[in-house]
Amino acid sequence: MTHNSIQGPAIFLAQFAGDTAPFNTLPNIARWAAGLGYKGVQIPSWDARLFNLARAAESQTYCDEVTGQLAEHGLVITELSTHLQGQLVAVHPAYDLPMDGFAPEAVRGKPAERTACAIAQLKLAAQASQRLGLKSHATFSGALAWPYLYPWPQRPAGLVEAAFDELAKRWLPILDTFDAAGVDVCYEVHPGEDLCDGASYEMFLDRVHQHLRACLLYDPSHFVLQQLDYLAYIDLYHDRIKAFHVKDAEFRPNGRTGVYGGFQKWQDRAGRFRSLGDGQVDFRAIFSKLTQYGYRGWAVLEWECCIKHPEQGAAEGAPFIQDHLIRVAERAFDDFAASGTDAAANRRMLGLE
Numbered sequence: 001m002t003h004n005s006i007q008g009p010a011i012f013l014a015q016f017a018g019d020t021a022p023f024n025t026l027p028n029i030a031r032w033a034a035g036l037g038y039k040g041v042q043i044p045s046w047d048a049r050l051f052n053l054a055r056a057a058e059s060q061t062y063c064d065e066v067t068g069q070l071a072e073h074g075l076v077i078t079e080l081s082t083h084l085q086g087q088l089v090a091v092h093p094a095y096d097l098p099m100d101g102f103a104p105e106a107v108r109g110k111p112a113e114r115t116a117c118a119i120a121q122l123k124l125a126a127q128a129s130q131r132l133g134l135k136s137h138a139t140f141s142g143a144l145a146w147p148y149l150y151p152w153p154q155r156p157a158g159l160v161e162a163a164f165d166e167l168a169k170r171w172l173p174i175l176d177t178f179d180a181a182g183v184d185v186c187y188e189v190h191p192g193e194d195l196c197d198g199a200s201y202e203m204f205l206d207r208v209h210q211h212l213r214a215c216l217l218y219d220p221s222h223f224v225l226q227q228l229d230y231l232a233y234i235d236l237y238h239d240r241i242k243a244f245h246v247k248d249a250e251f252r253p254n255g256r257t258g259v260y261g262g263f264q265k266w267q268d269r270a271g272r273f274r275s276l277g278d279g280q281v282d283f284r285a286i287f288s289k290l291t292q293y294g295y296r297g298w299a300v301l302e303w304e305c306c307i308k309h310p311e312q313g314a315a316e317g318a319p320f321i322q323d324h325l326i327r328v329a330e331r332a333f334d335d336f337a338a339s340g341t342d343a344a345a346n347r348r349m350l351g352l353e
Contacts, residue, residue, distance in 0.1 A: 018049075168208045234290060
């Protein structure tokens with residue numbers, strides 16, 4: 001692929017990291033990913049088996065070691081991810097207990113300290129990304145308003161506004177830190193986050209004063225499950241899309257369940273995540289639109305499937321992405337028929353002379 005094309009294929013390592021080889025260390029998992037044909041990896045910054053975020057933020061030597069370990073296998077880092085830490089920037093009390101599982105033990109049961117810790121982690125990620133020479137960062141927004149998504153009981157006036165005001169207040173210093181580092185913050189718009197669709201993202205943007213670093217990670221799978229037009233979304237927000245998860249999904253409503261899923265397990269829901277090529281996402285159209293609008297970042301497999309084994313999904317993912325990459329045309333297809341007219345001839349053709 002040329003530099004004016006989408007880059008790929010790459011893979012998000014979060015779903016594959018484990019305690020046994022080849023998934024237990026960065027060199028091991030890099031060898032595995034490269035063997036499948038991947039050229040880039042998105043690294044979960046919270047997983048100490050693969051990466052030390054605090055060390056990366058302070059040590060250029062460590063960052064050079066990490067990039068060197070990947071380069072040995074022909075790999076680069078596409079982005080760091082702070083999905084779990086970003087989730088903890090804002091947590092509604094109803095979710096305190098389950099969200100504590102994402103937090104260091106020292107701040108569990110202490111919501112204010114947990115938030116402060118998460119914000120500090122994001123700022124470390126900005127510094128680490130800068131040292132690694134990265135331009136984009138993947139994360140979640142966290143959520144204060146999510147339990148009130150459906151307006152029954154009727155939401156009190158000002159409730160949603162207060163939630164988004166507070167969310168913006170927490171994120172603005174983080175966005176400024178990333179701005180100083182020259183890195184875009186790419187929010188994965190996702191159910192369970194207050195930034196769950198285009199409308200909620202716009203509400204947030206208004207409150208962070210259209211911050212240039214408040215960007216998007218595009219993942220069509222979440223829009224299939226919401227029944228949102230994921231192609232029109234690109235038309236609306238393409239200038240903010242700076243990261244891309246290639247993840248498939250399907251939505252098959254029936255007489256028992258629809259968008260909300262009926263509290264069923266993933267296999268029994270109408271909306272399900274699937275391995276690439278097994279769902280309903282029109283990736284031909286997505287890659288075409290992103291290419292058309294000038295997206296030149298990475299296409300990163302995020303594997304989640306309720307049926308297929310992850311290693312099969314990973315093996316199939318690299319060739320799938322490779323097959324969808326588009327080499328951008330360097331000249332118009334009808335240049336052969338150019339008539340060679342000039343400004344004066346154009347005026348004559350219009351009857352102006």
